[in-house]
């Protein structure tokens with residue numbers, strides 16, 4: 119909307135920036151431990167299960183299920199005032215980690231814990247990707 | 255191991271500012287004032303203080319020592335646990351005294367929670383800011399871009415699960431808001447004194463996020479508070495009945511810097527901390543004569559009551575009923591009005607009130623004959639802290 123305050127886009131750095139740079143290439147990538155194969159998010163330097171520092175980025179289709187959601191009715195974020203009420207969904211990806219995104223092409227009435235959804239990225243800047251959560 | 259700390263130190267001085275929306279003094283001025291008064295309350299001079307624990311942000315040990323006159327500070331540390339900081343800081347103060355590193359420790363907090371968090375037409379902004387540090391790194395990348403900018407929205411990521419799992423109704427959470435508001439009517443320093451609340455007021459208040467209504471949320475406030483601790487031995491020669499630090503602990507959910515990927519979404523800092531604190535104190539949660547529970551949001555209080563072990567998981571909705579948490583009930587809760595109805599001083603007002611209660615100087619809100627009480631803190635993305643305090647006999 120013209121004249122509305124812009125939505126916040128963070129300055130990214132470190133592993134988080136690597137995560138977003140990968141996603142900005144068009145495919146969501148998750149960190150995966152080289153030693154025990156465990157996926158993790160948000161990005162971390164060591165594996166929480168086997169403590170290995172060896173890992174790589176692995177592409178993800180972004181498929182998962184609804185783990186929880188929150189609907190916001192009042193916000194102190196002026197960039198989001200025009201979107202009220204808005205719903206944010208926590209998706210449990212098939213790989214295990216949970217990722218948060220904004221609800222799209224769905225209504226709160228349709229939401230159910232465990233329902234199948236997919237995460238779709240929208241590149242806001244080369245080092246930041248915003249995630250939408252849609253029906254599969 | 256840690257039981258060596260139990261009963262070795264005491265709170266000997268307390269002070270709090272007025273609780274206002276739009277302070278006419280800066281945060282450092284507020285902090286210097288309450289610090290000076292807490293030191294005087296203990297019968298001490300600023301030069302007797304050699305340990306200082308300032309809040310995370312807003313004002314530094316160096317400024318406090320220079321303005322009040324503390325020529326030799328031997329111990330200073332800052333606790334970075336958001337609203338859990340003041341109560342966690344008591345542990346650090348007690349340790350430094352018991353270890354002989356400091357003799358008298360000032361713990362203080364002040365902020366411009368009304369004037370600086372978001373723009374206000376009736377308040378002037380200041381440069382003095384909260385130092386959120388690394389907590390914000392996760393929020394900046396993964397929450398705030400989605401319009402999840404406030405604690406109400408972050409905590410709703412687990413509060414929504416809590417109410418769904420245990421079928422917690424708004425009328426259950428209302429018991430906490432109503433108890434705090436009723437108790438605030440007895441407190442000259444409460445922002446909501448003279449503004450009683452009914453269940454209808456509560457139910458009609460506007461939705462905010464997740465299960466939270468406006469009247470589930472604490473008050474944005476400008477305020478400050480301070481306490482002074484010293485050894486129990488020295489405390490017995492001071493003006494007030496010593497309030498002994500019997501047990502305390504801090505706890506962090508895992509991972510503490512990110513909510514949604516926790517293996518146990520409802521296991522928060524206080525779940526880790528409370529058993530340690532009661533073990534240190536050698537008492538049970540059910541021995542408490544009152545509860546000063548960090549009440550940023552009503553539903554958070556319910557989860558804390560369960561974390562304390564004073565009721566089982568999911569049991570808080572029954573625990574808070576039938577006047578149980580009102581003055582005159584078995585477990586009076588937030589006898590000063592709490593963050594919900596006195597004002598938001600990061601729970602430092604809970605420490606001050608607990609001390610007043612155990613001195614038997616709580617006026618109209620006095621829990622008659624109280625000997626033992628608990629204070630909790632809660633902050634950042636679910637960090638927790640606890641202090642079990644007792645009246646010296």
Ligand SMILES: [Zn+2]
Pocket residue numbers: 151152153154155156165166167168169170
């Ligand atoms: Zn591993």
